[in-house]
Amino acid sequence: MILKNAPAAVVKAVFDTCFTSTIQIVLESDDHGEMQNATECLAAFISGGRQELLVWGGEQGSTLKMLLSAASRLLDPELESSVSLFVGSYILQLILHLPSHLSPHIPELIAAIVRRMQTSDIAGLKSSLVVIIARLVHLSAPNVDQFINLLLAIPAQGYGSSLAYIMSEWSQLQGEIQGAYQIKVTTTALALLISTRHPELSRIEVNGHLVKTSAGITTRSKARVTPDNWTKIPLPSKIFALLADTLAEIQEQVGDDADNIDEEDSDWEEVQNGDATPQDIMYSASVPSNANPSVEHLNAMAKVFDEDEDDSYDDDLAKNDSLNEVKLLDFLTNTFVNLWDSDRPLFEYLCQGLTNPQRVAVQKVLRK
Numbered sequence: 001m002i003l004k005n006a007p008a009a010v011v012k013a014v015f016d017t018c019f020t021s022t023i024q025i026v027l028e029s030d031d032h033g034e035m036q037n038a039t040e041c042l043a044a045f046i047s048g049g050r051q052e053l054l055v056w057g058g059e060q061g062s063t064l065k066m067l068l069s070a071a072s073r074l075l076d077p078e079l080e081s082s083v084s085l086f087v088g089s090y091i092l093q094l095i096l097h098l099p100s101h102l103s104p105h106i107p108e109l110i111a112a113i114v115r116r117m118q119t120s121d122i123a124g125l126k127s128s129l130v131v132i133i134a135r136l137v138h139l140s141a142p143n144v145d146q147f148i149n150l151l152l153a154i155p156a157q158g159y160g161s162s163l164a165y166i167m168s169e170w171s172q173l174q175g176e177i178q179g180a181y182q183i184k185v186t187t188t189a190l191a192l193l194i195s196t197r198h199p200e201l202s203r204i205e206v207n208g209h210l211v212k213t214s215a216g217i218t219t220r221s222k223a224r225v226t227p228d229n230w231t232k233i234p235l236p237s238k239i240f241a242l243l244a245d246t247l248a249e250i251q252e253q254v255g256d257d258a259d260n261i262d263e264e265d266s267d268w269e270e271v272q273n274g275d276a277t278p279q280d281i282m283y284s285a286s287v288p289s290n291a292n293p294s295v296e297h298l299n300a301m302a303k304v305f306d307e308d309e310d311d312s313y314d315d316d317l318a319k320n321d322s323l324n325e326v327k328l329l330d331f332l333t334n335t336f337v338n339l340w341d342s343d344r345p346l347f348e349y350l351c352q353g354l355t356n357p358q359r360v361a362v363q364k365v366l367r368k
C-alpha cells in the first residue's frame with residue numbers, strides 16, 4: 001500500500017528498511033499468505049524503483065541476484081501452486097523495467113516456467129505464466145524466429161521441446177485469459193508468432209475442437225472417468241482461428257456491422273487460385289473449430305476497447321507497458337492483410353479451419 005504510486009524517495013526508504021526481509025520471506029517461508037504478499041511487494045518495489053533499485057543495495061549485482069533468486073524459488077515446481085500464484089506479475093516487472101539485466105537469464109527463466117506450469121493444477125497460474133511467455137515474444141521482436149528457436153532448444157518433459165508444450169497449453173488457455181492487458185499481450189504475441197511462418201510451428205499439433213459423443217446423457221460420474229476427446233490440428237491453424245475469434249469479438253464490441261454479409265445466399269464455392277479474391281478465399285472455408293471463450297474473457301475483451309477510461313486495464317503494475325498503446329483492431333487487421341498479401345496459399349489453407357463467424361470477421365478486414 002505504501003509503495004503503490006509512491007515517489008522514488010519513499011520507495012527507497014521502504015527498500016532500505018524492508019527489501020532484504022521481503023526477499024528472505026520469499027526464499028524461506030512456506031506460508032501461502034506470506035509468500036503471496038511478499039511476491040506482490042517485490043513486484044511493487046521493481047515497479048517503483050526500476051533501474052535505480054539495482055544500485056540501492058550497495059554491493060554491485062547483489063540486488064539483481066536477490067531478485068533472480070526470488071523468481072527461482074517462486075517457480076520451484078515442488079511448491080504448491082497457490083504459493084506461486086502472483087509470480088507472473090512479479091516476473092512481468094522484471095521484463096518491463098530490467099530487460100537488459102534479465103536477458104542473459106531468459107533460457108533458465110523459460111525452463112523454470114515450463115517446469116512450474118507442468119506441475120501446476122491452477123489454471124490462473126498457468127495463464128499468468130503464458131502472459132510472461134507472450135511478453136517475452138514481444139521482447140524478442142523483431143527476432144521472433146530466434147525466440148522460437150530458443151524454445152525448441154529447451155526440453156519439456158513429455159513434449160520434446162518447450163515450444164510444443166507451451167503452445168499446447170497456450171492454445172487451450174487463450175480463451176480463458178482474463179484482463180484487458182493480458183488479452184492484448186497474448187493476442188498480439190500469437191500474431192507475431194504466426195507472422196514468422198516458422199516451419200517448426202506447422203509440425204506441432206494441438207487440440208482443435210471437442211468431439212461430442214453420441215452415447216446418451218453424460219452424467220457427472222461418467223464425465224469424471226471419460227476424458228474429453230479433441231481433434232488435432234496444426235498449430236498455425238489454431239492460432240489463425242484464435243486471432244479470428246478475437247477479431248470477431250472486437251467487431252461485435254464496436255458494432256462493426258456496416259459490411260453485413262448475406263450468409264444465407266452464400267454457396268461458399270471453391271475457387272481457383274489464379275482468380276481468387278480475398279472474398280473468394282474466405283468463402284471456400286468450411287471446417288469448424290472450437291471457439292468458446294469464457295464470460296470473463298469476453299468481459300475483459302470489452303475493456304480492450306475502452307481506451308479512454310482510467311481503469312481500462314485491471315493490472316496497475318502493467319500501466320507503463322508500451323503495449324498498452326497498441327490498438328488491437330489495427331494490429332489484427334495488419335496481421336491478416338499482410339499474411340494475405342505475402343503468402344496467399346498459406347492464407348487459403350488456414351481459412352479452411354475457420355467457423356462461419358470467424359470467416360465473416362476476417363473477410364470484413366480484407367475488404368477495407
